[in-house]
Amino acid sequence: MKDEFFGNDDQRAVLRRGRAMAALLGQDRRYSYYGRTVGLVGVEDGDTELLAALAIAQGNAAYGAVPSTQVDAIKTSLAAQDLVPVQYDKWQGSGSAIRAAQRIVSTHTLPDDLTMRQLDRSTPHGYLDSLAEMALGCGVLPLCGEALRGLFRPAVCLVAVDPTSKVVSCAASSAFAHEDHPEHGKQAWWGMLATDPERRGQRLSLILGAHALLQMEALFGFGDFMTGVEPGNAPSESVCAKMGLARGDTSIIGCADPRALAGGRMTK
Template identity: 40%
Template sequence: MSSGQRFFGTPSQQAVTRRAAALWCLVKDDPRYSTHGRAIGLNARLSDDIELHLALARLQGIGPIDDIADADADIRDTELRELGLITDRYAYWLTGDTSLRTCADLVAAFRLPDDLEPEWIDPDTPIDRLHDLAELLAACEMMLPMENVVRGIALPSVYVLLKDRSGRPVAHASSTRAHHPDAPNGGEAHWGMLATLPERRGQGLAAYLGALAMVEMNRRYGFRSFGTGIREGNTPSEALCTRLGLAATGRSVLLAIDPALLDGDKLTK
């Protein structure tokens, strides 16, 4: 997964994803671990071992634990801070039974602005295009995952952007198989990274692309369930996710951050 591929973002972010790519080569067949291309995480549905959680943070600079019950996340947060780590946290939201139909209907009904058209990332997409996409995400305080995930080589993934007449990307969404197929939540794909340039907001582009990514992930790979993390207080994201049929689960994504290896108190927005 790491050989010859490119990494994006700040030097610190690139270092995290480079270490994650190397680690993934060792643990990709172990259902306890998951990733959608930024860092390797622990799947709480199979293990909440704090020693493994700490090891992920100290090896990569950041160690997520995915799909952990909120009450357990509260306890783990305190434990990590007492050990000198920084923590970051997202509420875990998941689609419902009717979400795919809602998304398909939205895609069918949406009228794309005349100056925009979709573009899908694939193994043959020029590397300059990925750098363009990385710039879009950086402008929205996000980071593009490692190249082989973005291209759908390392994991089943869909990455879609909208480009204007000059070819500039103005909006983006993606979905990736994050969990091992044998895990209890192996049928849930990661979804999100919704990014829209400020001057193109208010046109419904995020909802359209988010719905399109889910529909395409289902068409290509059969996924019917999609999960995402939302930081507490992010009302616009909560409203958009509610519109597409996602709801809070009472579970969290909790990140342990080693300040010796990662600049700042979070990896991405």
């Protein structure tokens, strides 16, 4: 399999280290991984010193669930360890998300000139290269190729392809926590929504996102989904609401090592 890590030099190096860390820690239920870097599922799974160690080793790491009452203290602790914390609202949904996705796929279809494809082992590398170019242009860092193809963990990545084989939109969902994690083992990450600016307004991400969510349920039995949205990102909040997700009382707190990621951020 081709070395399928995307982004600039820093981002590719971080993704590569994240995949290696997942090979080392993937059987420990404290840790999360969905195709970028290994993190801690929740604050009960490790303190900020452990999260900082993961961030320094990989370049980036995140808590998947932080109660609102602990957000400020955790961000302060990470900053004191010379890391750059980033907060995302955690949006999640179960039955409401499944029902919303079913409504979307029953009432919306891709334009006639586009074809939906699910990435797998046999997908030509050119499709992933085209996906990466489009997504990165939107500020969205794709997961590593093994995750996109569903070769490492249960995952679905769908793309809309035009007649020239150009990827113009994408969405993905992946297992997040270890299946035996007591609280989040049955919850899947959902996201990586991106659309070529020339094709916006056609609800491509919404349609692909709905199909990806339903595929995760049909293929792997996931019925609970989550994603992170930066506070104030109204377009992403709107898509999440249409997908039946709701903002809860927990946040995702990521942290980057600025010596590994010059911009202090992993992705949009």
